[in-house]
Amino acid sequence: MCPAYIAGLIGPGDRKSIQPMAARSDAIPYDRLHHFIGAGLWDSAPLQATLWSQADELVGGDRAWLIIDDTALPKKGKASVGVAPQYATALGKNANCQTLVSVTLASSEVPLMLSLRLFLPESWTSDTARMDKSGVPAPLQEYRTKPEIAIEEIDRIIAAGVRFGCVLADAGYGLSAPFRQALSTRGLRWAVGIPRHQKVYPAKRATDLPGRRQRSSSGTTCAGRQIYGRARDARKREVAAGQLAQGNQTPPPPPLRAGKHRHLTHCTSRSHVANLSACHMANLSGRADQRQRAFAGRVRRNWGWITSKGDPGPDFTAMP
Template identity: 75%
Template sequence: MNGDWRSELDAWLAPFVVALRNKTRGRMCPAYIAGLIGPGDRKSVQPMAARDGDVSYDKLHHFIGSGVWDEAPLEMALLAEADRQVGANDAWLIIDDTALPKKGRHSVGVAPQYASALGKNANCQTLVSLTLASGEVPVMVGLRLFLPESWTSDMARLERAGVPEDFRHYRTKPEIALAEIDRVHAAGVRFGCVLADAGYGLSAPFRQGLSKRGLTWAVGIPFKQKVYPADVAMVFPVAGRGRPRKNAIPNITSVSAQAMLETVPWRKVSWRRGTKGQLSARFAAVRVKVADGPPQRIHDMGAQHLPGEEVWLIGEHRSTGERKYYLTNLPVDTPIKQLAGAIKARWICEQAHQQLKEELGLDHFEGRSWKGLHRHALMSMIAFAFLQSLRLKQAKGGEKESPGRHRSRACRRSGKPSLTASPSRPIGHVRTADVVLWKLLGKICQSSANLTREDGTSFFEIAQKANVKSVTTVFPLAQANVALERLRSGAVVGAAVLVPSNYAKA
């Protein structure tokens, strides 16, 4: 990583360094973040200190693991920067969680639990995440550890891991998310709608908590979530004998979300353009009242939840045959295309999770403490925000949107990938030593001219010098031998190794 790039990082970090209020910490913070962003496969303290050379392992380890300093000012600085980058009245605040696989049982919060990234139960830590996003530009603003009951019931483990007193009681993921939303909202961060998947949407207290806060929301739900028609009425049943009934009951029973949409017309809706054209699916939407009110005995069916808030029930029928269901309190006159766009905007947080892990080492922390894990996560989020600032800086016209959102016409016709950075890889940051194979096919995609390395040279200029015409395949460094074999066999006629500071002809 060249000096100009590091100088730009140091200048950008000035508000964060000021928030630390200490000269030594003011040196450690930029060094740690530069270590996360810079080259190297491992982003734990020891290899980062070794690559830096100017900062010792002991000092960097003390800063992140046991140093006495308050993270709150840095968190506030991150929120302010995120709001500056993507905050707006139509921005999304996306709630999700991400798993960090771990061995053993001593790292704070580690336990056998569902890991969404793996699609199965695994020994891992789970972080509840908050992502502020506008268009296709996400900025992660919150990562808070979920403690399973096996931890909150074991005071000795909590003590050893240094879990603060305020966080030692059991809290569900939706409860953690609501507390984090309050923190973000109190900081004045602008957003328009809260999004979450069914892991949070199935929680009635979570949905009700969002509504009580006056927030607009759109969440996934299980297909069996009970709902009533929007015109359900509360009536007093006629008592055959005995005293008159004191409590009103619905004049119709609740049904599952799946059953409610069986008689509703479905139609194809496109919500945005992706790299392969318009993204579309079949959708259906109807106004309902959610069965999440107080429980009440209804006839001989036992206790049933009474009708609650009136909202939209939305169904999505994907091309794979899979069906998904959602609830949102968007206004009653919201068009179905806008409803579809809202519920599908959540995908961007998954790309943010991927980049935080693959490029910034979110899951590389080797300590066991609460403090160390959350500080490492905070540094990862700050590093991610810096990369997004580079992306926005280089976007034409200062638009808060990815220049790589659409491939050029030449790329779409040829079916070849564009060199322009995708949302998971911001402009100005190329993963260390990716191997790109090129072959002579006529025209190079002109959108590649928007992507440059740190010295200002565009990929288009590099490609011209190397007589390169279009991209065919991207190989990770671990598969460089495969790339070279293809080169020697004549399957491709040009190859280059891409690193942040130099592009060498192979």
């Protein structure tokens, strides 16, 4: 039955479910094919071991790539295992579909699929009766994220002796820190995509996590006081220099108050602070040009201005 079923999958016809495949071939009785797929009394491990061995002989080696991705199978009903409204890569939008985590071994222009694991959304794993009715094995009823499934498949492939030099994955997996850390823990070389909002820091740079910030008695973080202190000093120097050049002895405006502004969500350098101060001064004097307004917008968009007690901080939106 296995050769007949494979022939039905790769043969002509749009629908690949059991009834249409049986109707297109007189050699496949519907009842036998349904029993073969529904009961699942055959062991797939020997077939998978043969597939992996032949794939390793064809494209395996240090110059091979192990590509992690997922694919979607659009569905109309609700009875198929794992079907739920979720993002469908084949359609480019959210739709009712099944999602499978795929592992592909590739070298040059030759890709060979090694594994396809069905992803079960939480709408399925939270309903034990639904999984029992659909025949989901007990060990697979626990919820696993797609990166966790991918790591399990990578461990199985490594244990089988399949050779590859690097693991590749798109941003759907690259944004998962546990996934990246698991690859490094296993001593694997990897390259993953990341979304444009992902923050990346050099390995030797010490990050100041929000939960570990030291606060003063006024509630201001030490990092925030340092940033605003530098901005205040740069602002005073610029105001004083401008007044001396114009012969104006008008007292400078009051400095930025660090007690109300907490911190920037991203650590800025001295040049950023100086530019921020210049933009703020240009706003106060009404002489902001297009570049300064663009920089102020990037500061608000990329770093985010976080204040307490409803204080909006420096007003960049009022620039002419």
